[in-house]
Amino acid sequence: MATANHNLSNYDKSTIPNAKDFRFGIVVSEWNDNVTNGLFKGALDALLDCGALPENVIKWDVPGSFELIYGSKKMIEQNVDVVIAIGCVIQGETKHFDFVCDGVTQGIKDLNLTTNTPVIFCVLTDNNMQQSIDRSGGKHGNKGTEAAIAAIKMADLNLK
Ligand SMILES: Nc1c(NC[C@H](O)[C@H](O)[C@H](O)CO)[nH]c(=O)[nH]c1=O
Numbered sequence: 001m002a003t004a005n006h007n008l009s010n011y012d013k014s015t016i017p018n019a020k021d022f023r024f025g026i027v028v029s030e031w032n033d034n035v036t037n038g039l040f041k042g043a044l045d046a047l048l049d050c051g052a053l054p055e056n057v058i059k060w061d062v063p064g065s066f067e068l069i070y071g072s073k074k075m076i077e078q079n080v081d082v083v084i085a086i087g088c089v090i091q092g093e094t095k096h097f098d099f100v101c102d103g104v105t106q107g108i109k110d111l112n113l114t115t116n117t118p119v120i121f122c123v124l125t126d127n128n129m130q131q132s133i134d135r136s137g138g139k140h141g142n143k144g145t146e147a148a149i150a151a152i153k154m155a156d157l158n159l160k
């Protein structure tokens with residue numbers, strides 16, 4: 001189902017574990033920060049709504065989405081139960097978009113394979129700024145909210 005047919009912010013709290021005992025690390029890219037700040041707000045609001053304690057949420061900023069890989073790796077060392085990697089990559093004139101998107105995707109995938117801490121992929125890879133705005137609190141909801149719910153579920157799974 002494409003995002004256009006699905007609101008990213010919809011969730012049913014009755015189906016989500018209480019997050020009060022989980023520690024969350026959130027790494028946020030500063031590129032396109034009008035978007036990434038919106039994604040972070042969506043994620044934080046959802047975590048707190050589902051019972052997370054503010055003191056159990058660590059937030060770090062990194063320069064760009066490519067640095068989400070190293071930032072998430074270092075965040076894992078902070079003994080958190082799950083990491084959310086937040087970024088916004090928008091197509092420019094060159095192929096750089098392709099390499100950044102593939103690099104961060106593969107890097108986060110590798111962290112999920114090689115560590116015991118889930119890293120949630122909350123990286124928009126859009127054709128233009130409007131698509132990013134629409135997915136960070138706009139008409140399609142907020143991918144940060146979606147990522148937070150995924151983070152809670154994966155933290156709960158990680159304890160089993
Ligand atoms: N163009 C975008 C970038 N580019 C920067 C890279 O992520 C990286 O910081 C740089 O190559 C230095 O290593 N980053 C984004 O997050 N979004 C973009 O649209």
Ligand SMILES: CC(=O)[C@@H](O)COP(=O)(O)O
Pocket residue numbers: 089090091092093094095096097098100
């Ligand atoms: C994803 C990028 O790095 C890209 O936005 C940079 O823009 P350009 O390809 O025009 O250099």
